[in-house]
Amino acid sequence: MAESTSPPPRRTSVLEEFHEARIEFYKTWGPALLLTLIGFLIAWFFVKPAPPDTVVIAAGPPDGAYYAFAQEYAEVFAENGVTLEIRETAGSIENYRLLREDDGVQLAIVQGGTAPPDSTEESYEAIASLYLEPVWIFTRGETAETDLRSLAGKRIAVGPDGSGTSSIALKLLAANGLEPDDTETEDTSVDRFAAVPLSGVAAAEQLLDGDIDAAFFVLSPQSELIHDLLRDDSSRLVRLKRHDAYSQLFPFLSSVTLAEGVIDLQQNLPPEPIPQIAPAANLICTPELHDAFIPLLLKAARRVHGSGDIYVEPSRFPSLEFAEFRPHPVALDYYESGPSLLQRHVPFWVASLIDRTKIMLLPLITLAIPLFKLAPPVYRWRIRSRIYRWYKVLREIDQHVDRSTAEQRERNLNTLSEMQQELEEISVPLSYMEEFYNLRLHIDLVRRRLESVGERSATAPAAPHG
Template sequence: MAVILAVGLSTAFTVLLFINSTAPTTITITSGPKGSVFQNTAEKYKKILAREGVKVKILQSEGSIDNLKKLSDPKVAVDVGFVLGGEAGGVDTSKLMSLGSISYQPLMVFYRGAPRELLSSFKGQHLDIGPEGSGTHTLALALLKLNGIEPGGDTVFVNSMNGGDSVKALLDNRIDAIFVMGDSTSTALLRQLLHTPDIHLFNFTQADGYTRRISYLNKLELPMGALDFGKNIPADNTFLVAPTVELVARDGLHPALSDLLLDAAREVHGTPGIFKKRGEFPTPVAHEIRLSPDASRYYSSGKSFLYRTFPFWLAGLVARALAVIVPLGLFLIPALKMAPAIYRWRVQSSINRWYRVLLDIESETFKYPGDTKKREELLRHLDRIEITVSKTVVPAAFGDLLYALRVHIDFVRDRLKTRPDLLQTAADGTSDEPAANGSSGVSDKPQPFA
């Protein structure tokens, strides 16, 4: 019993040590620049998770690509971040997983001058495509490349690190157009551009074509007047292209935190908006980064049972207790059922092994019939066996086995002492059949059966 309990407790301790049963109460989110959509979203997540007792640390970044680099760098203390779809190229994402897409992130191109219909019309001009490390920069280069506009040509690319500087440069006519997205530009600057009379929002009339060429893009429609009905902004139905924003985490993220983050995403992004329907996000759509198994389970059946039934803090305690009880029970229940049988086998084995010795002694007597010296030697051997057996301690429940053994020792001794004639008869091969004169050749007295 002591061995069984020791092994069971060791198993439970090992499981508790190596299984991540309790969810952490602190999580770090890498977001974006101050005032960006990503930063604002992280702040909303922080408030929602605080209701469950989880503290959220927000790590500012330069944007989507910078978030991806931080997540893939084990030296950076971060758990989850916002990443635009289609930006994982060149980055090792083997240790990352997607929790799904949480929103659209439309690309907006603002410019001065006469209305334009094609991106190719910006060739040879000064274009601000956002800072390196931002989703804006990467997507702008991809779209412009499809129109024959690449770095090194006659088009001048500006990589402003400050959105305010970009807007001021556009208003001062120092640049011809700026490419902006919510991951690296504050919403206040976007509103300023949309409400500036002589600044136009580019209409992607070829949006269908772009979404066919670049698989992670989506076509969005901004209806006339949707931003400001009084001022009719925009003045016409405007088409935009947009990747989805994915919630990306490291593969060690606890399932309970994954559920909480998706709960927060559903609360923040599940409401209807200009570009989305109610309940459209979050959705199990992932691109270069594999979808998390925990996220797949959440989308199909909701939160795990414990965290759906109990408060977050209590569910963690229950999970930790189950991590000990379940493996302990799985081991102890069959082990305890087998323990009596094993114990009985051990006691019987300690007694039954002497029967092999008794059989060997009887066998020796047949090898040396009529040898008085040999018989005395065997009798002394029996005496030693009886002394040893008499010192054997067994539970009272097995006393019958011990007394039976001692009776059989006496039986063998009696055969050696009182019936040497039988041994001689067996050695000579004489028959036990009745003799011709009617006598039997053996005693009529009943003999014990060994």
């Protein structure tokens, strides 16, 4: 039998090998990457959207402490590329109304004890108690009053409607059996007073001019207005001797003492210790406020209020000590663990992006690990399948070599030549060349067996006829 000759093997160029390797990579790793990407996109729908670049905070009147503190918060926000828009309001009551009715307002500074009667713990979320703001009650006269019941029948500036001052003044007076003249009640034991809707400078001026008999203020002890009233001989600061009772009856109030001389040591203002009561100023939000802003707000509050004042020691505020609503989960975590590593060392927007993607890590890892563990065996199977798919054919030829006819042997030799030709053209990685050359050796082995059987059949004597 003439020995068949096969054409020389075609050499594969580097570009062709690179192209084939890339195709193999896509076929093997592509499904794993695609499934992981799909899982990533599905998880993305459950991630809270990126925080907006503008936040609105309801503060108070422009000459009030809330507005001034909100301006300091705005500086911290600006350092982090966010605009804190300050909404001017009449005070805490209006702030609550805006949180409830205005979708654009999700953040506010409010005075403790001013929450609407229909609000629940779930209506708002507490971010921080900021500081204690004492209630200052000034009257005219030679001696300082010690009991609010003595204000019956007087003209009293209780603050404008919608303000925190008005809310707490009316509560304290009502607890002492005093109601405004315009209040309808059948209780004849109730004493009356004339409520004047003034506060701040206007109320102080009327008090000093004698147009009103008393005035309520909820102001910082650093307020120049308070200093002026303490220095004026015609006004007296009420010494609430029952201050402990107020703090026990109203949980949002704290009993504090204005130490002798703490306002002005040279003039010894006040000339004696003054018992007072003080609600806390609280920073609250609606549940719709983006979580990413909570650490930024607490950073601003710590910078502004962390140094303490004449009533509290440093580092007491901000805290959740006087929170009237459920704490915001992010704020609670901040107080327990402090700012995260990201919040301390990376810009606000980067930290926000990483925090938002945390929810995607679990499904991403859950999908990626098994898929990428499965990919290498699949790759090995695909490479070896190029070689092993011929072994079934090779085994069938080998099993029937001894019983094959000349025609079958010729057909099988042609099949082996085709196999040999294909092996010259396929490309496999170097790490799989052992299987490649083993197949070539096995093809050659079977070829030799076929040729040997053919030679024996050709030289064997013919069978005798009967």
